[in-house]
Amino acid sequence: MTLHIGLVGCGFIGMVHSVALRAVIRAGLVDAAVTHTCDIDGERAARMAEPHGAISGTDLEALVDAVDVVWVCTWTAEHRAVVQAAVDGGRAVFCEKPLAPTLAECEVVAALLEQVPHQVGLVLRHAPVFAATADAVASGAYGRPLATSLRDDQFFPTQGQYASEWRADVAKAGGGTLLEHSIHDVDVLAWILGPPASVRAETAMRFGHPGIDDVAVLTLGYPDGSHATLLSVWHQILSRSSSRRLEMFCEDAYLWADDDHLGPLHIETSQGETLVPGELPTWERQLDVPAEYLAPIVQYAVPTKAFLDGITAGGKQGWPDASIALRAHHVVDAAYRSSAAGGVLTPIGP
Ligand SMILES: NC(=O)c1ccc[n+]([C@@H]2O[C@H](COP(=O)([O-])OP(=O)(O)OC[C@H]3O[C@@H](n4cnc5c(N)ncnc54)[C@H](O)[C@@H]3O)[C@@H](O)[C@H]2O)c1
Structure with a gap:
C-alpha cells in the first residue's frame, strides 16, 4: 500500500x-x-x-x-x-x-x-564516518578511549542558505549553537562514547541575541574517567556553512575525521595509518x-x-528514536545549567 x-x-x-x-x-x-x-x-x-x-x-x-x-x-x-x-x-x-x-x-x-x-x-546517526568510529571504539581493538575532541562550526544561520530569523529568537529556537546545531554533536559523542556522567560548560552570546549562544565550550566526563570536549561556534565566515572535525585518542590509536558524512576515518597506530572510507549505499x-x-x-x-x-x-x-534524542537534550540542558552557574561541574540526568 x-x-x-x-x-x-x-x-x-x-x-x-x-x-x-x-x-x-x-x-x-x-x-x-x-x-x-x-x-x-x-x-x-x-x-x-x-x-x-x-x-x-x-x-x-x-x-x-x-x-x-x-x-x-x-x-x-x-x-x-x-x-x-x-x-x-x-x-x-x-x-x-x-x-x-x-x-x-x-x-x-x-x-x-x-x-x-x-x-x-x-541524521548524523546515519553518517558512515561516525558509524565507523563507533564500531572502531566498540570493537576494543584500539584500547579504551582517553580523550576526544569535536569541533563544530557554522556561520550564524540567520543568513545564507538558512536565512531564518527564528534562529535569533530564543522563544522559537530554545537556544543557539549548542541546542540548535550541536544537539547533533552531543548525540554523536553519546553514540561513540556512551552516556556522559557530567558536564562543565561555558557559553557566550557575542552577537547580542539574548539566550542565543554563539559559542559553547563543553567538557564531558565519562564514568571510566575519560573526557571529551565539544567546541561549537557560530561565526560570520560565510564560506563555512557547516563543518566538523573529530579527534580521538584511544590507548593504542589516534582516530580523526574532518568530514561529517563519508569521512574518511583516519586510524593511526604504532603500525601506521589506515583509512576507512565511508560508502554511499548501493542504491x-x-x-x-x-x-x-x-x-x-x-x-x-x-x-x-x-x-x-x-x-x-x-x-x-525508526532510528534514532525519541529516547535517544531525549538523552541528548538532557546533556544540553545540563550544559546550559552549568554555564548559567559559571561553569560548575554538573551531573547529567537520566
Ligand atoms: N537535521 C538537520 O540537519 C536540520 C537542519 C536544518 C534545520 N533543522 C531543524 O528543522 C527545523 C526547521 O528549520 P528550517 O531551517 O527549515 O527553518 P525555516 O525557517 O527555513 O522553515 C521553517 C518553516 O516552518 C513554517 N512553520 C512555522 N510554524 C508552522 C506551523 N505551525 N505550521 C506549519 N508551518 C509552520 C515556517 O513558515 C517556515 O516555512 C528546525 O527545528 C531546525 O532545527 C534540522
Missing part, C-alpha cells in the same frame, strides 16, 4: 526532505508519495507541493486527516503542536531535531512520539540527482528510506 506523506513546514530543511523523498520515490526505492504540504505561509507550501503534484495548504488538521506519515519540519517551537496533532490522528511521525525549545517540552514531545512509529532527524546509482547534489541528498535519503521501510514492514520503530 502506497504510504501517503504530509510535509509540515516548507522552509530550508522541509525542502531538503522534499528533495530526498522525491529522489527515493521516483527511483522506486519506497512505495510512497508526498500527497500534502502545509505551512503557515501558503506560498511556501504551494512551492513545495508542485514537484510532487501534492495538495498544499495552511490547514494542519486537513493534512493529518489525509496522510499516513507526517514529516515535522517547522521551526523548533512548533514541533510540539504539530506532533500532538499527528499523534492524535494516529499517524507515524518524522520529527526534526531539536524536539522542542526546553527540556520540559522535549519530554512532552518524546512521550507523544513514543505512541506512534517515529524517527528523529538526528545511490538509482537516484536521478545531479552529481554535485548526490552526497548531500543521500545524507537525508538514507534515514528517509530506513524510516519508510520500517513503517512498510509493519510499523517498526
Whole structure:
C-alpha cells in the first residue's frame, strides 16, 4: 500500500526532505508519495507541493486527516503542536531535531512520539564516518578511549542558505549553537562514547541575541574517567556553512575525521595509518540527482528510506528514536545549567 506523506513546514530543511523523498520515490526505492504540504505561509507550501503534484495548504488538521506519515519540519517551537496533532490522528511521525525549545517540552514531545512509529532527524546517526568510529571504539581493538575532541562550526544561520530569523529568537529556537546545531554533536559523542556522567560548560552570546549562544565550550566526563570536549561556534565566515572535525585518542590509536558524512576515518597506530572510507549505499546509482547534489541528498535519503521501510514492514520503530534524542537534550540542558552557574561541574540526568 502506497504510504501517503504530509510535509509540515516548507522552509530550508522541509525542502531538503522534499528533495530526498522525491529522489527515493521516483527511483522506486519506497512505495510512497508526498500527497500534502502545509505551512503557515501558503506560498511556501504551494512551492513545495508542485514537484510532487501534492495538495498544499495552511490547514494542519486537513493534512493529518489525509496522510499516513507526517514529516515535522517547522521551526523548533512548533514541533510540539504539530506532533500532538499527528499523534492524535494516529499517524507515524518524522520529527526534526531539536524536539522542542526546553527540556520540559522535549519530554512532552518524546512521550507523544513514543505512541506512534517515529524517527528523529538526528541524521548524523546515519553518517558512515561516525558509524565507523563507533564500531572502531566498540570493537576494543584500539584500547579504551582517553580523550576526544569535536569541533563544530557554522556561520550564524540567520543568513545564507538558512536565512531564518527564528534562529535569533530564543522563544522559537530554545537556544543557539549548542541546542540548535550541536544537539547533533552531543548525540554523536553519546553514540561513540556512551552516556556522559557530567558536564562543565561555558557559553557566550557575542552577537547580542539574548539566550542565543554563539559559542559553547563543553567538557564531558565519562564514568571510566575519560573526557571529551565539544567546541561549537557560530561565526560570520560565510564560506563555512557547516563543518566538523573529530579527534580521538584511544590507548593504542589516534582516530580523526574532518568530514561529517563519508569521512574518511583516519586510524593511526604504532603500525601506521589506515583509512576507512565511508560508502554511499548501493542504491545511490538509482537516484536521478545531479552529481554535485548526490552526497548531500543521500545524507537525508538514507534515514528517509530506513524510516519508510520500517513503517512498510509493519510499523517498526525508526532510528534514532525519541529516547535517544531525549538523552541528548538532557546533556544540553545540563550544559546550559552549568554555564548559567559559571561553569560548575554538573551531573547529567537520566
Ligand atoms: N537535521 C538537520 O540537519 C536540520 C537542519 C536544518 C534545520 N533543522 C531543524 O528543522 C527545523 C526547521 O528549520 P528550517 O531551517 O527549515 O527553518 P525555516 O525557517 O527555513 O522553515 C521553517 C518553516 O516552518 C513554517 N512553520 C512555522 N510554524 C508552522 C506551523 N505551525 N505550521 C506549519 N508551518 C509552520 C515556517 O513558515 C517556515 O516555512 C528546525 O527545528 C531546525 O532545527 C534540522
